[in-house]
Amino acid sequence: MRQLLPLLLFALLPFTALAAPPQTVVLDVQNMTCPLCPITVRKALERVPGVADAKVDLDKKTATVRFDPDKATTQALVKATTDAGYPSSVHK
Numbered sequence: 001m002r003q004l005l006p007l008l009l010f011a012l013l014p015f016t017a018l019a020a021p022p023q024t025v026v027l028d029v030q031n032m033t034c035p036l037c038p039i040t041v042r043k044a045l046e047r048v049p050g051v052a053d054a055k056v057d058l059d060k061k062t063a064t065v066r067f068d069p070d071k072a073t074t075q076a077l078v079k080a081t082t083d084a085g086y087p088s089s090v091h092k
Contacts (some may be wrong), residue, residue: 020069022052026091027063029056029081037086038063044084048072062091 029041038056041063045054050071056063065077074090081088 022066023069024064024066025074025077027065027077027081027088028091029061029063029086029088031086032056032058032061040084041081041086044080044086045077048076048080051077063088 032038032041035058038058041056042054045051045056045063045065048067050068051065052068053066054063055065063077063081067077078088078090
């Protein structure tokens with residue numbers, strides 16, 4: 001078994017090397033007016049497959065999202081916030 005483990009790790013190495021590096025996007029989020037709004041937006045973003053981290057700033061009305069571009073798109077992130085009642089767009 002111990003001899004098999006290094007072979008398995010070596011066999012999986014090429015697949016991890018092909019994975020795209022995480023991307024970060026900042027979204028401008030509308031309709032956030034109270035301290036609970038960022039929680040709702042964060043949870044909506046975290047439900048999108050591929051999202052690694054989401055930080056929402058009520059004062060700046062933004063969401064900073066780190067995600068795997070092989071699993072998620074900026075369009076999916078915008079749709080998630082919009083479906084939760086907080087329309088957003090990619091920050092310019």
